[in-house]
Amino acid sequence: MKRFNSSDSLAAFISITSSKEDRTQNTNQGYSRDFQAMLDSLEEEDYIEEANLGSEKKRRLTLHQVKALEKNFEVDNKLVPERKLKLAEELCLQPRQVAIWFQNRRARWKTKQLERDYGTLKANYEALNLDYSNLEQKNEALAQKVKELKAKLREEIVDSSHSVKEEYHVSESDNNASVHSQNHDFSEHKNSSAVTKDHSNVSSSNELMNCFNLTDSRAILGNRYQVYQPHLMKLEEQSLFSAEESCNFFSVDQAPTLHCYFPEQ
DNA sequence: TTGTGTTTTATTGCCTCC
DNA sequence: GGAGGCAATAAAACACAA
Numbered sequence: 001m002k003r004f005n006s007s008d009s010l011a012a013f014i015s016i017t018s019s020k021e022d023r024t025q026n027t028n029q030g031y032s033r034d035f036q037a038m039l040d041s042l043e044e045e046d047y048i049e050e051a052n053l054g055s056e057k058k059r060r061l062t063l064h065q066v067k068a069l070e071k072n073f074e075v076d077n078k079l080v081p082e083r084k085l086k087l088a089e090e091l092c093l094q095p096r097q098v099a100i101w102f103q104n105r106r107a108r109w110k111t112k113q114l115e116r117d118y119g120t121l122k123a124n125y126e127a128l129n130l131d132y133s134n135l136e137q138k139n140e141a142l143a144q145k146v147k148e149l150k151a152k153l154r155e156e157i158v159d160s161s162h163s164v165k166e167e168y169h170v171s172e173s174d175n176n177a178s179v180h181s182q183n184h185d186f187s188e189h190k191n192s193s194a195v196t197k198d199h200s201n202v203s204s205s206n207e208l209m210n211c212f213n214l215t216d217s218r219a220i221l222g223n224r225y226q227v228y229q230p231h232l233m234k235l236e237e238q239s240l241f242s243a244e245e246s247c248n249f250f251s252v253d254q255a256p257t258l259h260c261y262f263p264e265q
Numbered sequence: 266t267t268g269t270g271t272t273t274t275a276t277t278g279c280c281t282c283c
Numbered sequence: 284g285g286a287g288g289c290a291a292t293a294a295a296a297c298a299c300a301a
Contacts, residue, residue, distance in 0.1 A: 058274050058295045078288090100275060103288070108273095110289095 061101070065091045069098070073105050 061069070068091055072083070079087075079102050088095040 060273065060296065081286095097274085099287080101273095104274070107289080 061093070061097075065093065069101050069105070073102065077102070077106055077109065 069087070072087060076083075079099060084095050084098050087093070088098045091098070
C-alpha cells in the first residue's frame with residue numbers, strides 16, 4: 001500500500017476509503033467472500049491511484065462522518081481540544097478537518113438563525129401593520145362623526161340666533177314700552193325659548209352640545225348687543241369652529257384631546 | 266452534455282484571549 | 284506570541300434544467 005506524505009493526501013485517502021466502503025456495500029453484494037476480497041483490493045488500488053493523482057482536490061466527508069459530526073454539534077457547537085482529537089480519531093479525520101467542519105457549521109447555523117429572526121420580525125411587523133390599519137379606519141370613522149355633529153351644531157346656532165333676532169324686533173316695535181320688563185321675560189323663558197327648542201332633535205350629540213351651552217347662553221342672553229351684531233357673532237363662530245384645522249382633533253400621531261373645546265382645562 | 270446556481274470544504278487575514 | 288474564532292472568499296463537488 002502506498003503511503004501519503006501530506007496530511008491533505010491522508011485525509012483524502014481516508015475519505016476515499018470510506019466512500020469505497022459505502023459503494024461496495026451498495027453494489028457488490030452477492031459475490032463470494034474471496035471474490036469480494038479480490039474486487040476490494042483491486043478497487044482500493046484504483047482509489048489510491050486516484051487519490052495520489054488528485055491529492056490536491058477536495059474530498060467530501062462521508063455520510064457517516066457528517067452524521068457523527070452533526071450529532072456532536074447538537075450536543076455542543078464549540079470544540080474543546082480533547083473532544084476534537086477524540087472525534088478526529090473516531091472518524092479517521094484530521095483534527096483540523098474537524099475544527100474546520102465545526103467552524104463552517106457554526107457559520108451555517110448563524111445564517112439560518114438570522115433567517116429565522118428575520119421571519120419572526122417580519123411576522124411581528126405585519127401583525128402590527130394590520131393593527132395600525134384597523135385603528136386608522138376607526139379613527140377616520142370617528143373623525144367623520146365629529147364632522148357631522150359639528151355641522152348639526154352650526155345649523156342649530158344659526159337657527160337660534162334668528163329666533164332671538166325676531167324676538168328683539170317684536171319688542172322694539174312695542175313702542176319701547178319697558179326694556180326692563182322685556183329683559184325679565186326673556187330671562188324667564190331662556191330655558192324653553194327657541195335657543196333650546198331644537199336640542200331634542202340632536203339627541204345623539206347631547207354630550208357634545210353641552211360643551212357649547214355656556215357659549216350659546218352668553219351669545220344669546222348675556223349681551224344682547226353682541227347677539228344683534230353680525231360681525232361679533234361671526235367672531236364667536238370662528239372661535240368655535242375654525243379650530244377644526246388647527247386642533248387636528250384626531251391626529252394619527254397624537255391621542256385626541258378636547259383642549260380646543262376646553263382651553264382652561 | 267453543458268451551463269449555472271448551490272453547497273461543502275478549505276484557506277487567509279484579522280481579532281481576541283490567556 | 285500562540286491558539287482559536289470569525290468573516291470573507293476560493294475552489295471543488297454536486298444538483299438540475301435545457
